[in-house]
Amino acid sequence: xxxxxxxxxxxxxxxxxxxxxxxxxxxxxxxxxxxxxxxxxxxxxxxxxxxxxxxxxxxxxxxxxxxxxxxxxxxxxxxxxxx
Numbered sequence: 004x005x006x007x008x009x010x011x012x013x014x015x016x017x018x019x020x021x022x023x024x025x026x027x028x029x030x031x032x033x034x035x036x037x038x039x040x041x042x043x044x045x046x047x048x049x050x051x052x053x054x055x056x057x058x059x060x061x062x063x064x065x066x067x068x069x070x071x072x073x074x075x076x077x078x079x080x081x082x083x084x085x086x
Contacts, residue, residue, distance in 0.1 A: 039070060043079045046072075 042061050049057035065072055069084045 039065065039081050043072070043081060047079065 042065060046058050046061040049055075049061065062072055065081070066084075071082050071084050073080045073082075
């Protein structure tokens, strides 16, 4: 019985550690999220104005920074490139 309880506590501790790690990662990514969202808004505005050179330049900078951009009906979405 003690082993089962100990295992359960260890699992809960691991889950809590993972949540804290996830929260720390999210907090570290927040400035990048704000900057990428600003660039995507700039790109959206450029596309609406048919300023293709600016829209392409923004997309190219994001790609060079390791960010994939996907245009969707709900607006652009971004993710970090996977190796």
